[in-house]
Amino acid sequence: MIQTDQEERTAGPLVREITTTDTHPHDAVVANDLVKAFGGGSQRIFRRAKPAKKDQVMAVDHVSMRIARNEIYGVLGANGSGKSTLIRLLSTLLLPDSGTVGIFGYDVVRDERIVKRMLNRVSVEASFFKKLSPFENLMYATRLYGLTGASARREIPIALGRLGIAPDRMHRPLEQMSRGMQQKVAIARAFLTAPVFLLLDEPTTGLDPRSKVDVQEFVLQLRREHDATVLLTTHDMAEADALCDRIAILDRGRVVVEGTPEELKAQAASHDIPEPTMEDAFMVFTGRSLEEAEQDEEPAAR
Amino acid sequence: MGYGGELASPRKGKFTVAVFNPPGIAREVRASYAFVERNMNLVKRYWGWEIAFFLYTISSSLSVIYIGEAQDPARRGELVLTLGIGTLVWAYLRSVFDSISEMISWERWEGTIEYTFMAPISRLTHMLGTALFSIVYGILRTAALFVALALFVDLDLSRANFLAALVVTLVGSLSFLGIGIMASILPLWFTERGAEMTFMISAILLLISGVYYPISVLPDWLEPLARLSPATYFLDGIRRTVISGQGLAQLGDVLLPLLVMGVLSIPLGVWVFLRVETYAKRTGRLKRNG
Numbered sequence: 001m002i003q004t005d006q007e008e009r010t011a012g013p014l015v016r017e018i019t020t021t022d023t024h025p026h027d028a029v030v031a032n033d034l035v036k037a038f039g040g041g042s043q044r045i046f047r048r049a050k051p052a053k054k055d056q057v058m059a060v061d062h063v064s065m066r067i068a069r070n071e072i073y074g075v076l077g078a079n080g081s082g083k084s085t086l087i088r089l090l091s092t093l094l095l096p097d098s099g100t101v102g103i104f105g106y107d108v109v110r111d112e113r114i115v116k117r118m119l120n121r122v123s124v125e126a127s128f129f130k131k132l133s134p135f136e137n138l139m140y141a142t143r144l145y146g147l148t149g150a151s152a153r154r155e156i157p158i159a160l161g162r163l164g165i166a167p168d169r170m171h172r173p174l175e176q177m178s179r180g181m182q183q184k185v186a187i188a189r190a191f192l193t194a195p196v197f198l199l200l201d202e203p204t205t206g207l208d209p210r211s212k213v214d215v216q217e218f219v220l221q222l223r224r225e226h227d228a229t230v231l232l233t234t235h236d237m238a239e240a241d242a243l244c245d246r247i248a249i250l251d252r253g254r255v256v257v258e259g260t261p262e263e264l265k266a267q268a269a270s271h272d273i274p275e276p277t278m279e280d281a282f283m284v285f286t287g288r289s290l291e292e293a294e295q296d297e298e299p300a301a302r
Numbered sequence: 303m304g305y306g307g308e309l310a311s312p313r314k315g316k317f318t319v320a321v322f323n324p325p326g327i328a329r330e331v332r333a334s335y336a337f338v339e340r341n342m343n344l345v346k347r348y349w350g351w352e353i354a355f356f357l358y359t360i361s362s363s364l365s366v367i368y369i370g371e372a373q374d375p376a377r378r379g380e381l382v383l384t385l386g387i388g389t390l391v392w393a394y395l396r397s398v399f400d401s402i403s404e405m406i407s408w409e410r411w412e413g414t415i416e417y418t419f420m421a422p423i424s425r426l427t428h429m430l431g432t433a434l435f436s437i438v439y440g441i442l443r444t445a446a447l448f449v450a451l452a453l454f455v456d457l458d459l460s461r462a463n464f465l466a467a468l469v470v471t472l473v474g475s476l477s478f479l480g481i482g483i484m485a486s487i488l489p490l491w492f493t494e495r496g497a498e499m500t501f502m503i504s505a506i507l508l509l510i511s512g513v514y515y516p517i518s519v520l521p522d523w524l525e526p527l528a529r530l531s532p533a534t535y536f537l538d539g540i541r542r543t544v545i546s547g548q549g550l551a552q553l554g555d556v557l558l559p560l561l562v563m564g565v566l567s568i569p570l571g572v573w574v575f576l577r578v579e580t581y582a583k584r585t586g587r588l589k590r591n592g
Contacts, residue, residue, distance in 0.1 A: 038586055088586075093416050095583045116422035127413045129340070131347040136340070143336030144421035146329040173347065 034099035061253035074244030180211030237278035337431030401436030402482025407497035470539035477532035480567025
């Protein structure tokens, strides 16, 4: 059914082909030397801030990356390593201090409105109006993305149904649902807006194993059916290994290594650990385990 | 630093991406309605709070109106009507002002603020939708309040010009939308207690605008401030249409200032809001907290 709706969108008046031009036509995302720091004294509203460098927390430190179209690109890092800041920079919610980000050739700052139409995000918190039902929340979200009321009323039950949410649950307040179910509604929200670039910020953190698998399957489905490019941040090394085409490990705001899961594990292999897991690879490249890294990282403002 | 770099370099490749929802007026109108529908659903879901706050408004309004009832019988009727209009108009203006100024604080509290700001809509669309809801909701709530108050006190409306009162209400609402938009920057700017800071603005307007007493009783230095408050003209206009039955032709000295204030305050509010939004994006203040 969703396929039908997608066809309708592709053929119907809601869709416009946006022609993008870039030096690298197969790149969905190009980030160049991206920097974002927080803190450092008062920041003025009506003039660009120049905070004192000594007090700043460097959240994203000269990060460059390329994500190919239809790729699932993983970003691994401890809490406070800069993953969420990076996602906010890519999703127009933060302005970079310096550097550029292009999404399908459009600059996230200069071409903000066009970029917004291409992306959506699923974050670790489901982020809904908790008293409203899944249906009411999704009506709101889809109208913001230009869907008509009639189309939304038709597509929302289909999308929720595919995620295992029964019709009688669609009209009850979201606060009565488990976290796993709420996260599925968040996935449905992203799916309904048909993003060509999807940002997943720890979407499976705190979910039970079954919900985790459901969400992972849906990510793959989204890529397959919507030709979506996905950036996924996660703490779950096995999940990254299974889902991602390529992975970057972020430590203290910097990309310390990038490659396919197999490449990273091969690079991390040693005499002591001839067949390392992604967890082992993480330790090799950051010098710490995930738990140790999380204890070391500055938690504020990242 | 600019945003040139690789994206600004000579372009060689070319491919297309099918993007859902192209921009356009119809899409923006639909998006505006999203805020109306969402807020209606929130009113429906928080019905307990709505009833409690409505009862509070009735009680506080009657507490003021009964001051009039206690006065000399010769002046009682007019005084009750004057105070009654004060409570009704103030309830309406507070409702409009709160709906707009809560635009940010509510979303921050729910944790949806980043999703709304990430949506491909103009901020004007966002504000228009919120404003439309606030006016419709404010008018309906005030009408219900009027009916409730009429059960307790005799409000003499025999000379009222309702059409002129409606025009004053709609024109007067414009400037309150502008002030509400400006007030809504406070929760964006001060992430912890910004919502509470908006009370300061409504408290000052209540003090200086002649809601329950003529502005002539204010100290000399406060009177000029009263003349800058749109609520002063709003109340004056409503009292003249309802108590004296004046028509639009006699209300130029009320409608013109209200119109000018509305026309100036809305773009000014939007401009200030956009500046603070940029600031919030620079400093990471859009994030959920609480």
